[in-house]
Amino acid sequence: MNTTHDLAQLLRERGARVTPARLRVLALLRGADRALSHHDIEERLVDGTPVDRVTLYRVLDWLVEQGLAHKLADEQRVFRFSAASKADLPHGSHAHFVCDDCGKVFCLEEVAAAAPRLPDGFASTQIDFSVHGHCAACNVSGAPK
Numbered sequence: 127m128n129t130t131h132d133l134a135q136l137l138r139e140r141g142a143r144v145t146p147a148r149l150r151v152l153a154l155l156r157g158a159d160r161a162l163s164h165h166d167i168e169e170r171l172v173d174g175t176p177v178d179r180v181t182l183y184r185v186l187d188w189l190v191e192q193g194l195a196h197k198l199a200d201e202q203r204v205f206r207f208s209a210a211s212k213a214d215l216p217h218g219s220h221a222h223f224v225c226d227d228c229g230k231v232f233c234l235e236e237v238a239a240a241a242p243r244l245p246d247g248f249a250s251t252q253i254d255f256s257v258h259g260h261c262a263a264c265n266v267s268g269a270p271k
């Protein structure tokens with residue numbers, strides 16, 4: 127599911143317009159070994175047709191909206207993006223695992239992000255339930271624990 131053709135198909139299935147920028151950014155995120163910042167992505171897009179910064183921001187926001195990518199602020203409060211491992215699920219409905227080494231976000235489908243009971247007068251707009259740690263790839267190559 128990583129060829130440009132498959133990705134174009136994925137976008138079409140959701141009724142989305144397939145643009146070269148969307149395809150390139152999605153392919154980049156899917157092939158990345160870690161979560162990427164805006165800056166990382168800009169640097170990796172230098173080959174081929176340039177994608178200007180405004181377009182890149184729009185594409186990333188769109189991918190996040192579509193549930194195709196996860197956006198998370200790292201410890202330096204820099205936003206990082208990673209491809210969603212399960213593209214077809216609403217990401218508000220399950221928990222996520224966040225790797226503190228590579229910054230990737232993994233969907234934990236079997237863990238429901240249950241809405242807690244809120245005090246009177248409170249309304250939630252988003253549930254963000256994340257488990258932090260080291261992913262399998264980082265654990266193998268990783269630092270001593």
Ligand SMILES: [Zn+2]
Pocket residue numbers: 225226227228229230260261262263264265
């Ligand atoms: Zn990792």
Ligand SMILES: [Zn+2]
Pocket residue numbers: 210212215216217220221222232233234
């Ligand atoms: Zn998810």
